Amino acid sequence: MAETTQRKREVFANKNELSVALAKYTAHLSAKFCKEKGIFTVVLSGCGLIDWLGKLLESPYKESVEWSKWHVFWVDERVCSHEDQNSNYKLAMDGFISKVGIPKENIYAIDKQCAVDGDAERCATLYEEWLRNLVKEKILPLCPNGQYPQFDLQLQGMGPDGHMASLFPERPQIKVTDKWVTHITDSPKPPPRRITLTLPVINSSLYNLMAVCDDHTDQCARSIADIFKNNNLALPAAHLTAQVEQMWYLDKAAASLL
Numbered sequence: 001m002a003e004t005t006q007r008k009r010e011v012f013a014n015k016n017e018l019s020v021a022l023a024k025y026t027a028h029l030s031a032k033f034c035k036e037k038g039i040f041t042v043v044l045s046g047c048g049l050i051d052w053l054g055k056l057l058e059s060p061y062k063e064s065v066e067w068s069k070w071h072v073f074w075v076d077e078r079v080c081s082h083e084d085q086n087s088n089y090k091l092a093m094d095g096f097i098s099k100v101g102i103p104k105e106n107i108y109a110i111d112k113q114c115a116v117d118g119d120a121e122r123c124a125t126l127y128e129e130w131l132r133n134l135v136k137e138k139i140l141p142l143c144p145n146g147q148y149p150q151f152d153l154q155l156q157g158m159g160p161d162g163h164m165a166s167l168f169p170e171r172p173q174i175k176v177t178d179k180w181v182t183h184i185t186d187s188p189k190p191p192p193r194r195i196t197l198t199l200p201v202i203n204s205s206l207y208n209l210m211a212v213c214d215d216h217t218d219q220c221a222r223s224i225a226d227i228f229k230n231n232n233l234a235l236p237a238a239h240l241t242a243q244v245e246q247m248w249y250l251d252k253a254a255a256s257l258l
């Protein structure tokens with residue numbers, strides 16, 4: 001399978017329409033992969049995305065999606081207790097996962113104790129070990145180059161500064177290729193301690209969907225224009241690719257400078 005760098009985009013009138021499309025896209029891929037291989041591996045980010053996934057909790061998706069076949073991962077996580085308001089795991093559990101029937105053992109959060117201890121490096125090492133075990137257990141395949149794990153669908157948001165996952169502009173994590181998971185202890189977006197999938201792992205996903213809604217400060221719109229018009233690689237999200245499809249869902253405000 002060839003790596004694709006073509007950015008596809010769709011623009012929606014508002015967040016609600018974006019959410020409707022996001023649910024349709026996700027449910028379609030869930031049905032496809034559940035039929036083809038009996039499981040669906042999904043990677044989530046934090047922040048707005050979880051709210052935008054809300055339409056999956058409504059009919060017809062809530063009843064028809066094969067939740068028991070989902071395996072859920074995080075593209076990045078803040079290193080804090082699972083009960084902390086900052087935790088992406090908690091955000092997704094409270095707002096989404098706890099409302100559908102995904103088996104507990106298919107939810108791959110960062111190590112509980114290590115997170116409480118605030119040890120970002122160890123959290124990253126353990127998360128990578130976990131992914132490597134899942135490759136051995138054949139839950140996750142390796143992508144054709146044999147180097148990185150391959151998820152079916154990765155859903156994430158972009159920060160106003162153009163960051164994706166916890167890969168930030170002017171930070172070294174974007175260049176890491178010898179690991180599957182890395183860490184940061186001085187994230188410009190609080191909280192400072194985080195783990196993140198590395199860029200080659202993010203780009204090994206079969207489908208990558210980036211959802212961006214601008215909060216009318218124009219910052220996201222400016223980054224989106226810089227990515228789509230100038231391919232400014234100083235912005236981490238400009239490096240996003242996928243093995244099958246790279247889709248950008250933008251609300252009108254985020255697309256306003258295109």
Ligand SMILES: O=C(O)[C@H](O)[C@@H](O)[C@H](O)[C@H](O)COP(=O)(O)O
Binds near residue numbers: 088163189
């Ligand atoms: O832990 C995090 O901070 C997130 O996972 C992060 O990578 C997020 O997806 C972007 O910052 C977009 O955030 P918004 O959806 O709020 O724009």
